[in-house]
Amino acid sequence: MAGEGEVVRGNKKVVLRGYVTGSPKESDMEVVTSSTVRLTVPEGSTAVILKNLYLSCDPYMRLRMTKHDEKNPNFVPDLVPGEVITGYGVSKVVDSGHPDYKPGNLVWGSGIGWEEYSVITNPQGLLKINHPEVPLSYYTGLLGTPGLTAYVGFYEVSSPKKGEYVFVSAASGAVGQLVGQFAKLLGCYVVGSAGSDEKVNLLKSKFGFDNAFNYKKEQDLNAALKRCFPEGIDIYFENVGGAMLDAVLLNMRAHGRIAVCGMISQYNLQKHEGVHNLMLTIQKRIRIEGFAVLDYGSSYGKFEQMVLRDLKEGKITYVEDVAEGLENGPAALVGLFAGRNVGKQLVVVARE
Amino acid sequence: MAGEGEVVRGNKKVVLRGYVTGSPKESDMEVVTSSTVRLTVPEGSTAVILKNLYLSCDPYMRLRMTKHDEKNPNFVPDLVPGEVITGYGVSKVVDSGHPDYKPGNLVWGSGIGWEEYSVITNPQGLLKINHPEVPLSYYTGLLGTPGLTAYVGFYEVSSPKKGEYVFVSAASGAVGQLVGQFAKLLGCYVVGSAGSDEKVNLLKSKFGFDNAFNYKKEQDLNAALKRCFPEGIDIYFENVGGAMLDAVLLNMRAHGRIAVCGMISQYNLQKHEGVHNLMLTIQKRIRIEGFAVLDYGSSYGKFEQMVLRDLKEGKITYVEDVAEGLENGPAALVGLFAGRNVGKQLVVVARE
Structure with missing residues (x-):
């Protein structure tokens, strides 16, 4: 597929300047315009070349900006200072040496660079998009x-x-807004917390949460939870950690379950x-279970089928916060940790 | 069964003086000798009268010495100041108005007073002892x-x-010594922690633990665990809480399980x-599960059968720390929290 007349063009990218301590800042990243890329795959290679369309801003990316070591390991590899940031994204195949991918294929997956074009030498992890009718x-x-x-x-870890x-904490975020909707569809009573009145309104008016509160306006998280859950909490979908987890433990019901998805705080x-109320796990027989979506690839088919159906039937909605252009990528990513995003934060590199 | 010629006799008992703050002291309890008891059940009553033989000293009893309320509930009722301490014990039925119990029956269960004789008005919880060949x-x-x-x-919560x-922490205690032996019988690699060299020796020489350490002599619990578990920990049987739990989290393996039995520290x-390392539940997919034996009464038959068999075959051993006489009850109970007991702490009131 690779030909003689190779196309070489500029390739704007977002590079990590160095490992980050504390809150990430835009200046921890740099938008580089001097880079170039060859848009054809060399003879004999099984690489694919992607034109990147949408990049995902995910909280776990912050963890990859910290230097880890054996004493303090991470479950995904650290990013490398001076190199392009990578993450999840949606892309179009421009050229391919791999039999499973053809130019024009739309794909999504991890390992996609924050750049206009990515060369993926090991493309097995890229999934083909078979439903172009969906945004x-x-x-x-x-x-x-x-x-x-x-x-x-929700369904596999929380035994609902x-x-x-x-x-659900961080309830208007990329994950939380869906957990709440799944729980409502199952017939649960659902309350969410978020960091602004705008998000709280969204939870109640758009996603159908039974109740919601702005944790930044509450003097006492325990009291807020008691007000929303006079009968206590059966399932806590944990996205934030810290003081919220402590307050939740005080309000869990017997045999409650805490699915630990993230701890962005x-x-x-x-x-x-420190979390001080863990002794309540005994009195209340609470199960706290950390999980990583990486382990659940085999559930994707079942999940996709359900969501596509619910989406077509108008039972599920999804709110995105869209940053336009790679130049705005660093601000979008940094904004996650200040809660500036409303809904799923993503970056548009190109629209096909 | 109750007759005219009722026997009334003195009934020595251990009374809780008042709710306890901080470490319990012997002076929080009082041995009262002025009390009397009638040794026959009144006509028409379904009560039983017990002569108490052995009383169990259990860490959860400390929790019953704190005043709880709606904001801070407990899973067992608080003890009442001025009244006799109750707990688990072994007793002989002296008189009974209940059809299921006859004078001479040996029973065990909860709600038994720290006193020579107890009147149990609702005896349904008392279990008959069918194996008097066992101590x-x-x-x-x-x-x-x-x-x-x-x-x-171990078997039901830890999925071993x-x-x-x-x-196993508090590994030479009433529960820990058995967890270690069960784990060895299943073919696991087992390490225990305890608070004295004597106990550490016991773990290795008597209970067959592969390794053990005296946590009081370790500068760095994380380093001690790394030394004992270069490959990490799959199952942590949690008896102590606090700093040990934090150190364990650092050393858990992927998909590890923590069965939270107690947090005596x-x-x-x-x-x-505060426990600071809970974020590792995500990276390592750890399950932390509190449990209370109260929920597992239906497992008793299976458990008893297994232990009686292992005991007869010499595969299991059990170490007790025996305090003689009710007068020594308060010191024995208080000693649990200083780790003075070696093995299961109990109090002998009478030997049949």
């Missing part, structure tokens, strides 16, 4: 990893039952906050 | 609630597999220590 950007959210995370975290009391701290 | 005191430990706790916490790496604290 392509949904493969960074609703139909991508956040969606699958919500699905497995109709009528149970469900609390802790990612920028060098020493994580 | 009766074992029904406070090996064949009682601590034994069942070890059994369900042959060859896994198992860590926290029971005397008014504010519990």
Whole structure:
């Protein structure tokens, strides 16, 4: 497929300047315009060349900006200072030496660079998009990893039952908004917390949460939870950690379940906050279970089928926060940790 | 069964003076000798009168010495100041108005007073002892609630597999010594922690632990665990909480399980220590599950059968720390929290 008349063109990219301590800043990243890329695959290579369309901003990316070592390992590899940031995205195949991918194919997956074009030498992880009738950007959210995370975290980790009391933190985010909707569809009572009145309104008016509160306006998280859950909480979908987890433990019901999806309030701290109420796991027989969507690839088919159906039937909705252009990528990513995004944060590099 | 010629006699008892703050002291309890008891059941009553033989000293009893309320509930009722302390014990039926119990029956269960004789108005919870060939005191430990706790916490909560790496804290205690032996019988690698060199020796020489350490002599619990578990820990049987739990989290393997049985290091604290490493539940997909033996009564038959068989075959051993006489009850109970007991702490009131 690679020919003689190779096309070489500029390739704008976002590079990590160095490992990050504390809250990430835009200046921890740099938009580089001097890079070039060859748009044809060399003879004999099984690489694919992607034109990147949508890039996903995910909280776990912050963890990859910290230097880890054997004593303090991470479950995904650290990013490399001076090199392009990578993550989940949606792309179009421009050229391919791999039999499974053809030019024009739309794909999504991880390992996609924050750049206009990416050369993927080991493309097995790229999934083909078979439903172009759905907005392509949904493969960074609703139909991508956040969606699958919500699905497995709720249905497979939380053992939910109709009528149970469900609390979701960071509830308007990429994952939380779906957990709440899944729980409502199952017949649960659902309350969400978020960091602005705008998000709280969204939870109630758009996603159908039974109740919601702005955690930044609450003097006492325990009291806020008691107000929203006079009967207590059966399932907590944990996205934030720290003080919220402590308050939730006080309000869990017997045999409650806490699915630990993320702890975004802790990612920028060098020493994580202490959680003081773990003894209640005994009195209340609570199960706390951390999970990583990476382990649940085999659930994708079932999940996709369900979401596509619910989407067509108008039972599910999804809110995105779209940053235009790679230049705005660093601000969009950094904004996640200040809660500036409303809904799933993504970056548009190009629209096909 | 109740007759005219009723026997009334003195009834020595241990009374709680008042609710306890901080570490319990012997002076929080009082041995009262002025009390009397009638040894026959009144006509028409379904009560039973017990002569108490062995009383169990259990860490959860400390929790019953704190005043709880709606905001801070407990899973067992608080003790009442001025009244006799109650707990698990082994007793002989002296008189009975209940059709299921006859004078001379040996029973064990909860709600038994720390006194020579107890009148039990609602005896349904008392279990008959059908194996008098076993030392009766074992029904406070090996064949009682601590034994069942070890059994369900290990086999039912921890999902153990042959060859896994198992860590037990408070490992020479009533529960820990059995967890370690169960794990060895299943073919696991087992390490225990305890608070004295004597106990550490016991773990290795008597209970067959592969390794053990004295946590009081370790500068760095994380380093101690790394030394004992270079490959990491699959199962942590949690009896202590606090700093040990934090160190364990650093050393858990992927998909590890933590069965939370108790957190004795926290029971005397008014504010519990913070646990800082919970974010590792995500990276390592850890499940932390609190359990209470109260929920597992239906497992008793299976458990008893297994332990009686292992005991007869010499595969299991059990170490008790026996305090003689009710007068020594308060010191024995208080000693649990200083780790003065070696093995299961119990109090002998009478030997039949």
